[in-house]
Amino acid sequence: MKKLVAFTAILSLFISCGKGDRGELVGVKGRKWHPEKPYGMTLVPGGAFIMGKSDDDLANIQDAPTKTVTVRSFYMDETEITNSEYRQFIEWVKDSIIRTRLAILADEVGQKPGSGGIGEFAFNDADPANMTPYDKYMYENYYSVGTDDDQYAGRKLNKKTKLIKEPQKYPDEYYVEVMDSMYLPESESYNGLKTIDVSKLQFRYREVDWNKAVKKKGRKGLYDDNPPIEIYPDTTVWIKDFAYSYNEPMHNDYFWHQAYGEYPVVGVTWNQAKAFCAWRTLYKNSYIKKKKGRDQINSFRLPTEAEWEYSARGGIESATFPWGGPYAKNDRGCFMANFKPNRGDYAADGALYTVEAKSYEPNEYNLYNMAGNVAEWTQSAYSPSAYEFVSTMNPNVADAKNQRKVVRGGSWKDVGYFLQVSTRDFEYADSARSYIGFRTVQDYMGTAATGTAPK
Incomplete structure (x- = not known):
């Protein structure tokens, strides 16, 4: 057996001499990498930002103290996943x-x-x-x-x-x-x-x-x-989410009727959102497998809490909302998101329930409805003191035993406080709500794309 191994090694040396490397260390020649932006996604260039509440915490929850962190580059869905x-x-x-x-x-x-x-x-x-x-x-x-x-x-x-x-x-x-x-x-x-x-x-x-x-x-x-x-x-x-309320038409029609096809999907648990990510990866790789000479893609997944906040800020430091400044209206008096502006008045912003996923103006990363419409699941488990112990590089609480998962962005039924990019909320992984949806991300291959690179 030892003779066979030695012979194989000697034979491989002779064979390698004929490959044109002239005996030099040139590395293994692999497939040429062609980066591909996934359909419906936008590139969020990595960088550092101040995570947490930079102004007064009106609810006095004190679970988001400011912390400078850095996240890597990734692709993110421009909109929430639709019906x-x-x-x-x-x-x-x-x-x-x-x-x-x-x-x-x-x-x-x-x-x-x-x-x-x-x-x-x-x-x-x-x-x-x-x-x-x-x-x-x-x-x-x-x-x-x-x-x-x-x-x-x-x-x-x-x-x-x-x-x-x-x-x-x-x-x-x-x-x-x-x-x-x-x-x-x-x-x-x-x-x-x-x-x-x-x-x-x-x-x-x-x-x-x-x-x-x-x-x-x-x-x-x-x-x-x-x-x-x-x-x-x-x-x-x-x-179930609204006692003493008539919402049967939404129950009957919202998910399956084509009239709501471009509206964000709701009633999906954190576990179902993760299953969707796994399927999306499988679906794309099944297609790539038929195309010879292409490497499989990185997995689609839910964003971490830090990635979500970094994306929602759109490169604007210390902003209250994705569009920047501290008000929910623009200079023409129009609301910038779909939420509950006044007590009991859901329609003041022009929408009664959800709106189409591509509604209102996107932020600087071309992401729609990072505030309002539907709140969004993240990958991270919720801990009130998370900011005190998470890493400053790609922070995340990956606690499988903790069934409380971070939800971000606020929704059509929330007041303005929950629309703030720094506001943290949570829901249990096996819970489904009429106001929680999700969007997916995919890791970017390479390190060249950064949002805070020296000029």
């Missing part, structure tokens, strides 16, 4: 679940591609004769065995065959059985309409708790498997 964008997530998950159920049933009844009917939706490995050596090996040693909690883990779905949506065109009774399992019984449907059973819409993903990982030796158990998450927004928040 239309979140519905894309819902549709993808729904189609994936349907395809999985079709493939499993085809496997159970012995239907294969070419047999017609449900067989056209069988797993891609259903016919070993058409498998590559790699796929055959993986199937025989991993996928055919599955895991303890999923015997079909790893098996590839057939995504080339289009799903049939019209009931009258379902190809066979097996297909009918699968589609029927995705909907509520007619006795539970609203106004006799065929209604999807949203409890079936579950998404599962893996993540790394890096704080826990750095304390471990080796890579075993590096990934945490999250339990399946029901991803459909809680539309009942429009009723």
Whole structure:
């Protein structure tokens, strides 16, 4: 064995001589990196800023003393995630679940591609004769065995065959059985309409708790498997959040009706927002995987509390609001955001509930509604004394056990105090509200883009 290793090493030396490096240390020639600004995002150049309340804390909470911190560059969504964008997530998950159920049933009844009917939706490995050596090996040693909690883990779905949506065109009774399992019984449907059973819409993903990982030796158990998450927004928040109030039309129409497609999604928990980030990363990388010669992207995620405040300030030091100065109106007397200006008068700013995600003027980083409209989840856990102990470089409280998560920006139902860029608030990770949404960020590759670079 030692002779083989030595021979391999000598052989590799001879081979390297023919690569044109002339025996010099030139480094490994990798793929050329092409930075790509994600669609709908803007680059927030990193830099230092004074985080916290630079003026009087009117509520006297005293949880945001001033602290100079530095954050790295990142991309951020120009707007809050909209109903239309979140519905894309819902549709993808729904189609994936349907395809999985079709493939499993085809496997159970012995239907294969070419047999017609449900067989056209069988797993891609259903016919070993058409498998590559790699796929055959993986199937025989991993996928055919599955895991303890999923015997079909790893098996590839057939995504080339289009799903049939019209009931009258379902190809066979097996297909009918699968589609029927995705909907509520007619006795539970609203106004006799065929209604999807949203409890079936579950998404599962893996993540790394890096704080826990750095304390471990080796890579075993590096990934945490999250339990399946029901991803459909809680539309009942429009009723639950307001006692003795008539908000049924918002409950019935706000999420699914196209009239509200460009409005921010609400009724989404912190856990669901994180699931959306994981899906968005998966969705983009699945596309990139088909394009040879491209590296996968950095993960989409929720912003940290410091990143959110830095972005909201838009490069303006010691500002009260994203637009700068201490007033919620401009020089023409128009409100600059969607909130509750007066006691009980939600419509004084021109909006009764939420407004479209691209409303009012953006700040200097071209970010819309960093104040008002809907408050926004951040990645950070809430601690009243966080500013006293967090780092001055990319500060964040990543406490998985703390279920209180920081919410920033204020909303359509909040008074002006909560719109201030330095005001901190929190909500529990498993709570959904009619006034909380989110936007995502992605780390910028490189260090050249900084907002406070020397002139």
